[in-house]
Amino acid sequence: MPELPEVETVRRDLKRHVLGKTIQRVGIVYEKIIRNIAPDDFMVALQGQTISDLKRKGKYLLFMLEGAVLVSHLRMEGKYILKKDEPPAKHEHVIFHFTDGSSLRYHDVRKFGTMDLFQTDDLESIYLMPPLNKVGHDPFDDELTPEMLHERFQKISKPIKTTLLDQRIMSGLGNIYADEVCFLAKIHPETSTKKLSLERVAAVLFHAREVLKKAIALGGTTIKSFSSHEISGRFQNELLVHTKENCPNCRERITKIKVGGRGTYFCERCQRMEK
Ligand SMILES: [Zn+2]
Known part of the structure; x- marks a missing residue:
């Protein structure tokens, strides 16, 4: 599963390669990838659109168009591949043919990825609609303060590891990074979320930022399936x-346990359980 650093790496890489390109037509091989609009309307709405920017909200990629936004989630194994115009290869489900003769292919072996097309570019309103209404602030969002996170945590009795994976509370941390954050903040992953003091929540937020920053700088983890190019x-x-x-x-x-069904690694000596 690509996590925030991988998606951010894909965003930066894709932006370099597709910014300013104009979509001549769209080919859809597997229709179920398209969620909030009929496939035919999707194709019509994208014709002639130029990609003006590429943004990210949590683990969603946002292709900014003229009066429209394409919201894409890679889920388990989705990736974008830039190619010359040629017939679709296996596992290429949505193909954006550009006017310059190149094409961007959405490749997804497991077909879990999704695309939603909004015919407005007002991000504030798009953030209030599914699927983005379920995406909380990510650790890089200036609006997210330790106090705000602490207040949210106060209402949650689940283990902190599970809470860190809940994208509605704070988006961007997946399984690997959640383990690293708990370790750096010296918190036992099974600690009840509401037991964490403001100081410890501040440590969680600080380390979430640091871990993600470092991962982005290093191009993510096992990136090769998630990138538009080989990184x-x-x-x-x-x-x-x-x-x-x-x-x-x-x-x-290191101890390995399951927390909320997810494989979790931690040090019993260094990571304390809040009583
Ligand atoms: Zn230790």
Whole structure:
């Protein structure tokens, strides 16, 4: 599953390659990728549109057009590939043919990815509609303060690890990064979310930003399936606890458990449970 750093890496890479390109026509091979609009209307609405910017909200990519926004989620294995104009290859479900003879292909082996097309470019109103109405602030959002996050956490009895994965509370952290954040903030992943003090919530937010910043700088983790081009994500070499054998601080053996059904790695000595 691509996480925020991978999606941000894809966004930056794609932006370099498709900005200013004009869509001549759209080919749809697998219609169910398109969610909020009929496939025929999707094709008509995109014809002649020029990509003016590429933004991100949580793990969604936003293709900014003229009076329209295409919102794309890669889910498990989606990726974008830029090619010359040629017939669709296997697993290419939506193809944007550009006027310059190149084409952008949405490739998705498991077909879980989604596209929603909004015929307005007013982001404030788009953020109030599905699917983006379920996406909370991400750690880079200036509006998200430790106080605001603490207040949200006060209402949640679930383990902090589960809360960090809930994109409605704070978006952007996936399984790998949530483990790293709990380790850096020295919090046991099964700690009840509402037991965390404001100080510890501030540490969670600080480390969430730092981990994501570092991952983005290194091109994400196992990036090759999620990119428009081959980028090797180097963040997997920097992981401290996720999939590790021993704690980098105390050398204690790393414990692996399931929290909310997700494989979770932590150090029993370094990460305390709030009582
Ligand atoms: Zn340790």
